Amino acid sequence: MFTEACRKTQRQFLLPGLLSLLLLPATLFAGMQPLADEDMSSVSGAGIAMAFEDFRWMVKPTSYFEQVGAAPAIGATWQRGDLRWYGVNISGAGPGGSHFNEYVGGFGTACDASLLSCPRGGVIPYFSAHDNPYLLRAFSPLGRSFTGAQLNLDPNNPDKSIYEFLAPTQQDDYTMSFWGEIKVDNDPNEILKSQTIIRGNASGSAFRLFQFTEPGNETFAILYHSRLQGDFRFSVSHELGGADAQGTPPRFNDREGMYFRNVDAYIPLGQLYYQALTLDAVGVDGNFELKVPKLPNNSAVWGDFYALRTGDLAGYETARRALSGNFSGNNAGLKNYDVSHGYSHWGDWYPNCRNVTGNLATGCLATGGTRNAYNATNDGVYFSRCGGTPACGNVNAYARRMTAYNVESGAKTFAYYGANPHGIPITGSGAAAQVVTADVNLGDSRIHGLLINHLRFVSCMGSATC
Amino acid sequence: MINAGVLKRVVGAIVVAFGCCLPYALADMPGAPSMQALDEAELEQVVARQGIMFDIRSRNNVDAANNPIGCVGALNPCRVGLEFTARAGKWLMLKDYYGTLEIESLRLDAAFLSAGSSPYFDASRFLAADGVTCLVVACNPSGAPGIMFTYPENKGAGVYNDLTTFLNIGRVAIEFDSGLTPGYMRDVNTGSVLAFRASDASAPNASMQMRFDGRAIVYGF
Structure with a gap:
């Protein structure tokens, strides 16, 4: 069934890859060597596929990841903060589930993970199906360099290769949640506990590694295209009685919190091969930056970055139609708009889309979704008071x-x-x-045409000016 | 959903790979006992017909009680340095770095993917770079062989013993080469832009505990 090339791939990548996943990095000091393109030129797009069935991953509710704070610099007006994320889990979104309060025994108080009142569910039947798996592979897709050159036109003799980790294009909805603590000024009596629940999926997301193509800056490059669909809830109200102590997982209230329902978001960070997240030092005090460098001043790159793929009719209607109006309704020259431009929908209401002349554009949905009632809890952005006995006031x-x-x-x-x-x-x-x-609905929101030209995170340690 | 089977060739490859690679990878970990090579006579007893189950216990700069060993003070040996292409002489240093990893009863077995398609079948996932050529027959891997990873099933509610880990990164800062001294041998920027831990609230330096349910099937194409 499998070709010799496939078997070769399995021998070359599968077993060493599995072993490398299992091992904790040892103390290591070694300069990194980039792979030459010829090292990867024989790769046909094959890779390692990972199917996860009836899957669930749960961290114990008392176990945490922690970002440890430090005393602020002299003269700074902010206070030290320590952040902990407890009980991170990826679990089912169907009936059955549990709260974090495992001191009551077992998995904690039972609940229904098909609702946003419940932070943890059962197993996920198809976290990734065997015929739509997570993929880890070397690949040589088409793209443009920082100088505008078209790369990888000949698949048998590629110019650049990448390493990519791809989510399934379709998967079951699942629950991803954790509870957290913010400790202020390193004072164990100054703690805010919160719960975050995301119910949906990240199908279509992509994580890619490659060598950046800016002349003189051919460094390690990261690309991440985030796609999220589903619901989100953030809450802080929880039962008292012993659960206020640091590290003790509480049972959070069933309904209080801030909700975002029917979210559909795409955030592109980087484009092959001319834009990416890169690392560098800042100053000499030990600070570093994580940066998406500015888009190159190159018309060939602009043609890729600002363009719409032929035949695409999905999403981004407002901005896209406005853009296409300026091109006299001709989308043919807009080749990559749907990849380079992000969007974020909160709620399912879609306004009529119009072109730059204010007319209803051809192909737009006349209407979509429904307008939310002032107290709707099934769509859009809303806030809810806590429930229980006695319930909070309205x-x-x-x-x-x-x-x-x-x-x-x-x-x-x-x-x-x-x-x-x-x-x-x-x-x-x-x-x-x-x-x-009891509930205040703020309505729906749509952001279109999200273009990230330049992004920079800089650490602020010591005498650095921030 | 899974047709469990035996693939002697694949399973045999795993045994050989572990025999050569695992000791090499763990040998540099301070505090770990030195590894002993298996001889042929011992390996002859391995049949692997029923799959493989293994535990991994590794410690990095800590003792058996997760207490750090020698990870205090400037330029202590508990550190990892990363240098990236086109960033020569600039080392991203993870200092005061120590931790553990323990994998409990992870099972490997040969298996076949389900013969039928799932509701999410997508043939485009199995196309070559040309966007036309199928890398597997009919662009559908159903029924293909793979390696199945599982942890013990039917764990009780509230049991988290499949994987435990402890990680401490006390300081993160950039260090620069100076003369003939590489940046990873310097601790000039003693402050930190970030510190990170993975632990459990039950005790200082307690290990984080987690569980995995279900199965992961890994295959190549």
């Missing part, structure tokens, strides 16, 4: 919204929700008008 949302502010006089102009077309119940009147509700 939220008294401000019913008046400021519509204008005169800077010179300080005069404000307000509009009221009263007599609105959406049936929002108003309590009180005039300045005392309120919306009293």
Whole structure:
């Protein structure tokens, strides 16, 4: 069934790769040697496939990853913070599950992981199916160099090779959650506990390693294209009674928190081969930077970076249609827009999309999703009060919204929700008008055309000026 | 879902690979006992017909109670240095670096992928770089052989003993080459831009505990 090339790949990469995954790095001091392109030129795109079935990974709720703080520099106004992430898990999103409070025995209080009230679920049937697996492989895909040259036009004689780790294109939804502690000023009595739940999947995400192509800066390069679909909840309300101590996992409240429902987000960090995350030193004090260098001033690169692939009709309607309007409706020259531009949708409501002339653009959805009720909990961005017995009081949302502010006089102009077309119940009147509700929905949001031209993280240690 | 089977050639390759590679990889770890090579007579007893189960216990700069050994003070030996291409002379140093890794009863067996397609079958995952050529028959690996990794099944609720690990990176900073002294042999920038730990709240330096359910099947194409 398998070709000789496949068997060769298996011998060359599979077993050594597995062994390397199993071993903890020993103390090591050695300069790194880059692979020459000819070393990888025989690779056809084959690789190591990993299927995970009925899978679940759970860290014990008392075990943590910690980012350890340090005393701030003299003169700084901030305080030391120590962050811990406890009980990280990747588990199922179906019925059945448990809270983190394992001091009650077993896995902790039972709950239903098909709801966002439950942080941990059962197993994931197809975290990655055998015929849509995670892939780890060497590859030589088409792309442009920093100087604009087209690379890898001849697959039998590639110019550049990469190492890539690809998520499945489809997989089951799953739960990824943890509970956390923020300790302020290294004081064990100053701790804020929180819970983060993500329910969805990251299918379509890609992580790639290659050698950067900027002349004089051919360094280790990282590309990450993040795709997330699903729901998100962040909460802090939890049961008391012993669970306030550092390191003790609490049971968090079932409903309190900040929610983002029906999220669909794509964040591209880097493009083959002209843009990537790179590392370098900053100054001489030991600081470093993680940077996406500026896009090269090269028209061939621009043509790739700002372009839309022929035939693509999915997503980014607002920005894309506006762009295509400037090209007289011709998308043919826009080859890569969907890869180089990100987006983030919170909620399922899709406004009509229009081109630069304000007309409904051909191919756009006339409408999509539904407008959220003021207290909807199934879509968009909303905040909820805690439940339980006794439940927290309702939220008294401000019913008046400021519509204008005169800077010179300080005069404000307000509009009221009263007599609105959406049936929002108003309590009180005039300045005392309120919306009293258990849940406050802020609506949906869409961000399109997210272009990352330049990004830089810099550490600030010692005498460095930040 | 999985048709377990025996692939003597694959399993045999694993035994040989472990015999040559594992001692080499662990030999430099301070505090670890020196490894003894297996002789032919011992290997002759290995049949592997039922698969392989193994434990790994490794310690890096700590004693049996996870206490660091000699990892205090400037230029202590508990450090890892990374130097990247086109960044010669600039070393990303992980200082006060120590930890453990323990894998408990990880099982390897030969297996065949399910013969039928899953709901998520995607033929494009198995195309060559030309976007046309299938790297496996009909671009569908169903039924192909692979290596299956599992941990013991039917673990009790609240049991986390498949993999435990402890990691401490006390300081992170860039160190520069100076004359003939490489950056990894210097500790001039004694501050830290980041410190990181993986541990458990039950005791100082306790190991993080985790469990894995299900199975991972690894195959090549």
